[in-house]
Amino acid sequence: MLMVEEGYDIAIIGSGIVGLFISYMLCGMHRKRLKTICIDKEHSVALHASGRNSGVIHSGIHAKPGTLKARLCVKGNRMMYSILDALKIPYRRDGMLIVCTDDNRDALEELQRRGYANGVANIRFVYGDEVRRMERYAKADTALLVESAGVTDSSRLAYALYEHARAYGIEFIFNSAVVRIDEVLNGYRIEMVEDDGEDAKESSKSKTITARLVVNSAGTHADDIAILAGLRKYRIYPCIGEYYLIRRKPYLVNSLIYPAPTFDYRGIGIHLTKRLDGTIAIGPNAIYVDEKDEDNAKVKDVVDKSIDEFYSRASEMIDGISKDDLEYGYYGIRARLAGYGSKEEPDFVIEEHPTNFIHLIGIESPGFTASPAIAEHLTGMIRDRL
Numbered sequence: 001m002l003m004v005e006e007g008y009d010i011a012i013i014g015s016g017i018v019g020l021f022i023s024y025m026l027c028g029m030h031r032k033r034l035k036t037i038c039i040d041k042e043h044s045v046a047l048h049a050s051g052r053n054s055g056v057i058h059s060g061i062h063a064k065p066g067t068l069k070a071r072l073c074v075k076g077n078r079m080m081y082s083i084l085d086a087l088k089i090p091y092r093r094d095g096m097l098i099v100c101t102d103d104n105r106d107a108l109e110e111l112q113r114r115g116y117a118n119g120v121a122n123i124r125f126v127y128g129d130e131v132r133r134m135e136r137y138a139k140a141d142t143a144l145l146v147e148s149a150g151v152t153d154s155s156r157l158a159y160a161l162y163e164h165a166r167a168y169g170i171e172f173i174f175n176s177a178v179v180r181i182d183e184v185l186n187g188y189r190i191e192m193v194e195d196d197g198e199d200a201k202e203s204s205k206s207k208t209i210t211a212r213l214v215v216n217s218a219g220t221h222a223d224d225i226a227i228l229a230g231l232r233k234y235r236i237y238p239c240i241g242e243y244y245l246i247r248r249k250p251y252l253v254n255s256l257i258y259p260a261p262t263f264d265y266r267g268i269g270i271h272l273t274k275r276l277d278g279t280i281a282i283g284p285n286a287i288y289v290d291e292k293d294e295d296n297a298k299v300k301d302v303v304d305k306s307i308d309e310f311y312s313r314a315s316e317m318i319d320g321i322s323k324d325d326l327e328y329g330y331y332g333i334r335a336r337l338a339g340y341g342s343k344e345e346p347d348f349v350i351e352e353h354p355t356n357f358i359h360l361i362g363i364e365s366p367g368f369t370a371s372p373a374i375a376e377h378l379t380g381m382i383r384d385r386l
């Protein structure tokens with residue numbers, strides 16, 4: 001048993017995109033001698049939702065006005081492009097087309113209203129030839145175009161943030177699962193179990209650190225970390241989202257083609273994303289499971305069973321595909337704060353409990369887009385407290 005206890009000003013639990021953006025934005029503060037550590041149970045960064053999503057930079061039109069999701073997504077969208085420029089990460093910003101596939105014009109008008117209420121610029125209806133000039137294979141005569149949406153590679157961005165933060169002296173510790181938290185004088189003691197892989201039982205060691213302020217950005221496990229800190233009112237309902245890919249007909253989609261939403265929290269629907277590498281991703285679906293990690297055997301048993309659903313959703317939106325074009329892609333697990341059948345979409349939770357322990361819970365889509373704005377909000381809270 002290795003017992004080393006090092007003291008930090010700030011400990012961030014989770015090196016997904018949210019923890020990484022917070023680390024990135026703390027670089028300036030770190031220089032002013034705030035010693036910071038980012039802890040992850042995995043061997044590297046962004047191995048869960050942050051590296052397994054659509055990579056879509058959302059505009060903020062889907063979120064309910066007045067929510068944190070709406071505010072942080074719209075702000076995150078603007079911040080994201082300038083940070084991608086600064087870090088020289090490629091992206092496309094050629095907008096999202098939301099198509100009327102079943103005369104669902106009311107839903108598009110509601111989206112447009114939400115967009116205006118959320119402060120999203122450049123939303124307009126496009127018709128006929130204009131739709132076809134943008135997306136030749138789209139099966140729609142009417143679509144809502146949102147120009148500020150785009151796509152990037154979330155894993156690549158995550159790694160760039162990590163490298164930047166590390167270069168500025170933020171410490172990272174991997175293979176270390178946080179298992180216990182105690183309040184101590186002037187902060188928290190955090191106990192981690194170090195898991196070096198292979199034979200976990202043989203090689204696991206425990207390590208403790210202390211920190212004056214802790215951020216919980218543990219994704220699907222954020223509710224478990226909250227319980228360790230005495231905050232018991234939240235529960236994450238893990239929900240798988242899978243993707244199929246089309247590699248051999250990249251010309252079928254130019255940008256982002258989405259269905260009209262149903263506003264009932266079944267998700268914003270299986271959509272088509274032209275990724276930066278030219279492949280077309282179809283997804284994600286939504287399957288509730290009990291397990292929270294993608295490499296869990298029970299999760300692996302559930303996936304790759306529903307090609308028909310993907311084929312049929314994609315062929316409602318575009319012409320030119322056959323089922324043989326689809327190959328299985330990948331999946332990620334959403335950190336949902338509401339279970340199967342729930343019709344209310346919960347908001348992001350940013351809550352302090354106890355003092356100087358800040359929890360980020362339910363950061364599901366558009367959490368990737370919102371992450372720079374979440375991080376800016378968090379660094380403001382940290383500045384006020386330390």
Ligand SMILES: Cc1cc2nc3c(=O)[nH]c(=O)nc-3n(C[C@H](O)[C@H](O)[C@H](O)COP(=O)(O)OP(=O)(O)OC[C@H]3O[C@@H](n4cnc5c(N)ncnc54)[C@H](O)[C@@H]3O)c2cc1C
Nearest residue numbers: 014016017018041050053054056178219241366367368369
């Ligand atoms: C299928 C899918 C598609 C999506 N598409 C989009 C999209 O197109 N656009 C968009 O804006 N958003 C999208 N999202 C949402 C977005 O991916 C998430 O909101 C975002 O990645 C959440 O980041 P995070 O850092 O909070 O969580 P995560 O990426 O899950 O990171 C949490 C980290 O905490 C670590 N951790 C957990 N427990 C512990 C512990 N006990 N000790 C130490 N470390 C721990 C984990 O190992 C992990 O690295 C999608 C999500 C999914 C699942």
